[in-house]
């Protein structure tokens with residue numbers, strides 16, 4: 417008699433990923449879409465995606481690249497002209513103080529991949545990584561995927577929820593190996609001042625920590641330009657700067673990001689990427705090259721988008737000034753409003769869930785960013801929708817709090 421085959425086991429995720437949580441942003445969007453499909457009037461202010469088309473000259477450059485045969489593999493780390501253009505731009509950021517070479521640039525499928533690659537090659541089991549919080553939800557999961565430990569550094573509500581060098585120093589442990597910075601910040605829209613950033617980078621240099629500075633929102637800033645880590649870092653010896661085309665150039669779907677890292681780190685990131693995804697799409701790299709090289713029409717398009725975001729922000733703040741409203745982090749960059757809705761009347765999860773179900777506005781609960789009493793609203797949507805979304809959010813808050 418032959419033995420019967422073992423019963424198939426139901427799928428259980430491996431220990432590599434068993435701890436991963438579904439992205440809260442995606443979960444909210446899925447629920448908003450489901451309600452819309454039922455015919456409900458839903459304003460989706462959950463996602464952080466510019467609602468503008470990619471500037472036309474960038475699209476034209478991509479079409480020309482396809483016609484010219486940009487349909488093959490490229491070098492894993494990206495085409496040389498793009499890495500050169502990124503290196504030149506970065507060198508300008510530091511006013512020539514910390515020159516960047518093309519060999520120190522690795523292009524990837526989005527800032528997200530660059531962040532993951534940097535975290536994965538720099539940190540491992542037993543390493544503590546300081547994460548000023550609230551912070552973008554994926555940082556926590558990426559550090560965990562590298563088997564390192566997140567040490568959240570909760571920022572000061574009186575200072576835009578930013579964590580200063582003093583907060584970071586107080587949270588450091590003997591196992592601290594790195595610090596993740598993000599300015600302007602997702603989810604708060606706060607921007608670190610030149611002095612705050614300089615102090616953080618000086619502390620990291622003194623302690624020998626790696627710093628990963630995520631500058632994906634750097635061009636979307638409303639009070640002058642957002643300071644880059646490249647402008648104030650004492651050196652680039654232990655600094656990785658991550659940026660990409662998604663937000664400032666309205667190119668989320670093209671999937672191009674990059675990291676600027678010391679040569680050995682860049683080489684390790686490229687080697688790692690060579691075994692996972694290889695090069696990002698050739699045609700997207702040519703589009704990104706047009707974006708980074710810029711030119712009058714592209715720069716005008718970027719300025720127009722930033723002006724629009726600023727006008728929406730101001731319109732939202734005007735609604736909030738009309739009467740009792742939840743506290744909000746003063747938004748100086750990116751395109752998010754971070755509201756404090758928690759307290760005796762309920763937490764951010766409850767607030768976000770009931771705001772969507774009862775008033776048809778999708779926002780992301782702050783628990784996704786380690787700030788459970790808060791919610792994040794994106795204003796990367798047409799102004800009328802954003803203003804209506806804020807009105808409904810305020811009405812909901814007033815109803816819950818009896819204000």
Ligand SMILES: Cc1ncc(COP(=O)(O)O)c(C=O)c1O
Nearest residue numbers: 526527528552602632660662673
């Ligand atoms: C702080 C932050 N970093 C990185 C990313 C990802 O950018 P990309 O689309 O280039 O992967 C996002 C996108 O939401 C973000 O908010």
